[in-house]
Amino acid sequence: MTQLKKRMVQLEVLRYDPEKDSEPHFQKYEVECNEEWVVLDALNAVKESLDPTLAYRWSCHMAVCGSCGMMINGEPKLSCHAFLRNYDGVIRVEPLANFPIERDLVTVADDFIDKLKRVKPYLIPKEKKTIAEGEYKQTPAQLMKYRQFSMCINCMLCYAACPEYALQPKFLGPAAITLAHRYNQDSRDGGRDERQEVIATNEGVWECSFVGACSEVCPKAVDPAGALQQVKVASTLDWFKEHLLPGGSK
Amino acid sequence: MSRKPFVRPVSKTGWWLKHPRYMRYMSREVTCVFIGAFALLMLCTVERLSKGQAAYDSFIAALQGPLSIFGMLLVLIFALHNATSWFNVTPKALPVQIGEEFLAGKYIIGAHYAVWIVASLVVLFFAGVL
Numbered sequence: 001m002t003q004l005k006k007r008m009v010q011l012e013v014l015r016y017d018p019e020k021d022s023e024p025h026f027q028k029y030e031v032e033c034n035e036e037w038v039v040l041d042a043l044n045a046v047k048e049s050l051d052p053t054l055a056y057r058w059s060c061h062m063a064v065c066g067s068c069g070m071m072i073n074g075e076p077k078l079s080c081h082a083f084l085r086n087y088d089g090v091i092r093v094e095p096l097a098n099f100p101i102e103r104d105l106v107t108v109a110d111d112f113i114d115k116l117k118r119v120k121p122y123l124i125p126k127e128k129k130t131i132a133e134g135e136y137k138q139t140p141a142q143l144m145k146y147r148q149f150s151m152c153i154n155c156m157l158c159y160a161a162c163p164e165y166a167l168q169p170k171f172l173g174p175a176a177i178t179l180a181h182r183y184n185q186d187s188r189d190g191g192r193d194e195r196q197e198v199i200a201t202n203e204g205v206w207e208c209s210f211v212g213a214c215s216e217v218c219p220k221a222v223d224p225a226g227a228l229q230q231v232k233v234a235s236t237l238d239w240f241k242e243h244l245l246p247g248g249s250k
Numbered sequence: 251m252s253r254k255p256f257v258r259p260v261s262k263t264g265w266w267l268k269h270p271r272y273m274r275y276m277s278r279e280v281t282c283v284f285i286g287a288f289a290l291l292m293l294c295t296v297e298r299l300s301k302g303q304a305a306y307d308s309f310i311a312a313l314q315g316p317l318s319i320f321g322m323l324l325v326l327i328f329a330l331h332n333a334t335s336w337f338n339v340t341p342k343a344l345p346v347q348i349g350e351e352f353l354a355g356k357y358i359i360g361a362h363y364a365v366w367i368v369a370s371l372v373v374l375f376f377a378g379v380l
Binding site: 232 | 252254255256257258260265266268269271272279339341344345347349350351352
């Protein structure tokens with residue numbers, strides 16, 4: 001069996017202990033890693049062999065759960081998806097930008113969770129059916145209309161990349177609006193009017209100025225920036241229908 | 251255990267210098283200043299035209315200097331940057347679904363360039379250049 005290549009990796013990790021620190025500070029670690037490892041493996045090695053107090057979130061280790069988002073050399077990344085072979089020198093690891101730091105690399109995600117709830121990211125059926133009446137059917141073409149947006153894993157990397165969210169924390173943000181769009185595009189859904197009241201607002205989609213950073217950092221190629229522009233187009237058409245067409249008011 | 255979440259400060263003015271993608275965004279946004287300035291110049295031109303042929307001719311003559319030409323070139327560069335950067339993102343805002351597939355972005359972008367070229371030719375035709 002081929003021996004895995006090893007190398008010493010230097011990490012510079014932002015630490016913050018709310019019980020002792022008034023502000024975060026960087027701590028350096030040097031740990032032996034396999035060349036094939038990801039940054040999350042390196043953090044696990046630090047926690048197991050050097051410093052058991054290091055706090056961070058992770059679960060699946062396969063870019064599905066969305067828990068291990070961090071700033072790696074200033075870029076929002078899933079640490080399970082950031083391969084050590086792509087980094088030279090000291091790797092700087094910080095908690096996701098634009099979120100308060102709870103402890104070390106753990107952020108407070110409450111704001112995102114609240115916003116997610118507000119956009120009702122679930123199917124609101126057009127017509128209620130009993131189980132006896134059968135399933136809500138959909139053609140492959142109807143599925144493709146929203147499939148890309150349904151790939152979101154709520155990892156919040158898009159919020160960490162978004163300068164609008166950084167400057168205006170009231171902004172609903174990329175993932176929440178994208179998920180609203182995902183359900184609005186679903187042929188089985190009838191909840192668009194309810195969601196529009198939340199997303200077609202100044203704090204919603206009109207806060208977005210199309211920087212496009214959300215789509216560049218998305219690990220699942222969801223393209224939130226695309227979703228938000230599509231919501232803008234649809235909301236503008238709503239306005240024209242409401243104000244310019246006879247009998248168009250809601 | 252007490253909670254004391256730490257909120258990192260955000261620079262209100264220097265945030266866009268932190269990453270090349272933010273600088274790219276700002277380079278697109280700043281084009282509006284130059285295009286706005288050119289629109290004002292156009293309004294001035296119309297105002298001069300309303301004052302008669304002589305006023306218009308002297309205004310146009312005043313715009314022939316090297317500084318003015320340099321300014322126009324700058325506006326042209328920013329206008330091209332504005333148009334191309336927006337055209338190149340149109341597939342995001344206007345996806346075209348045909349059956350189960352989406353039309354490749356290059357066709358949507360290409361259509362915008364095609365309309366742009368035709369519109370430019372029409373303008374040049376009416377301006378007597380063609």
